[in-house]
Amino acid sequence: MAPPAATPVTTRRSWLTVAWTLMRLSAILLVPLVWIHVVIQDMLVGVHRINLEYVAMRWASLGWRIYDAGLLCFAFAHGTNGLRQVLEDYIHGRRARRVIRVLLFCFWLGITALGAAAVIGGVGS
Amino acid sequence: MQSLAKFAHASTHYRPRDGMIAFLLHRISGLAVLFFLSIHIIDTAMVYFHPSGYEDFLAVYRSPYFMLAEIALVAGVIYHGLNGFRIALFDLVLPSAWTIDRERLSVRLTILLAFILWLPAGVIMGGNFIGYTFLGW
Numbered sequence: 001m002a003p004p005a006a007t008p009v010t011t012r013r014s015w016l017t018v019a020w021t022l023m024r025l026s027a028i029l030l031v032p033l034v035w036i037h038v039v040i041q042d043m044l045v046g047v048h049r050i051n052l053e054y055v056a057m058r059w060a061s062l063g064w065r066i067y068d069a070g071l072l073c074f075a076f077a078h079g080t081n082g083l084r085q086v087l088e089d090y091i092h093g094r095r096a097r098r099v100i101r102v103l104l105f106c107f108w109l110g111i112t113a114l115g116a117a118a119v120i121g122g123v124g125s
Numbered sequence: 126m127q128s129l130a131k132f133a134h135a136s137t138h139y140r141p142r143d144g145m146i147a148f149l150l151h152r153i154s155g156l157a158v159l160f161f162l163s164i165h166i167i168d169t170a171m172v173y174f175h176p177s178g179y180e181d182f183l184a185v186y187r188s189p190y191f192m193l194a195e196i197a198l199v200a201g202v203i204y205h206g207l208n209g210f211r212i213a214l215f216d217l218v219l220p221s222a223w224t225i226d227r228e229r230l231s232v233r234l235t236i237l238l239a240f241i242l243w244l245p246a247g248v249i250m251g252g253n254f255i256g257y258t259f260l261g262w
Contacts, residue, residue: 024213079159115166118173
């Protein structure tokens with residue numbers, strides 16, 4: 001007997017599907033973005049030569065500020081959503097998941113706001 | 126107590142294969158990188174909010190312990206990036222590549238390539254570690 005024909009079903013794209021796709025798209029973007037950052041700051045310059053003047057010099061160019069803003073936006077959002085995925089592997093209750101999603105959103109928003117203030121404000125006095 | 130013993134037994138007797146090793150490394154490196162990234166955004170924010178606090182963070186980053194942790198961090202960044210790229214490529218472009226054989230081959234290539242890319246980083250940062258810790262640079 002032939003198997004029954006597959007019935008195509010249409011499902012609504014939930015935000016979880018969007019998050020799944022964005023994790024992969026941001027991954028492709030983050031590989032060059034983060035690796036270049038690591039090669040320059042950790043290897044070519046090194047933490048012993050980084051100080052306030054160095055940051056001021058870097059941020060004197062708008063291009064590096066935009067670069068750092070891109071890192072802040074994509075890397076931290078990717079990481080926070082990754083943490084949500086890890087936690088939801090172990091936490092299954094509807095209420096508990098809602099609580100961790102709200103907490104993680106606040107965590108992401110707070111830290112991103114701090115970083116954004118620095119990237120926009122520059123070196124303080 | 127019995128479940129703990131069961132867990133310990135399973136953890137030591139279950140031998141993960143390539144795909145699970147890739148998954149575990151991805152998870153551990155991702156959590157470690159996120160942990161540092163959170164701290165790193167806060168230390169950078171110090172530049173604006175409290176510049177002398179930034180110098181305090183730098184003093185910690187220049188300690189020998191942190192320099193070693195930094196070498197491990199770079200290994201995590203390289204592996205997580207490569208493996209994440211592999212996952213994105215398979216999921217978005219080549220879903221037919223999700224077979225056990227190709228998974229095993231691609232995982233082994235990913236780990237090998239991550240190690241090769243990490244070597245120069247390890248040499249440079251290891252050299253800095255030795256120089257600043259023992260040679261008084």
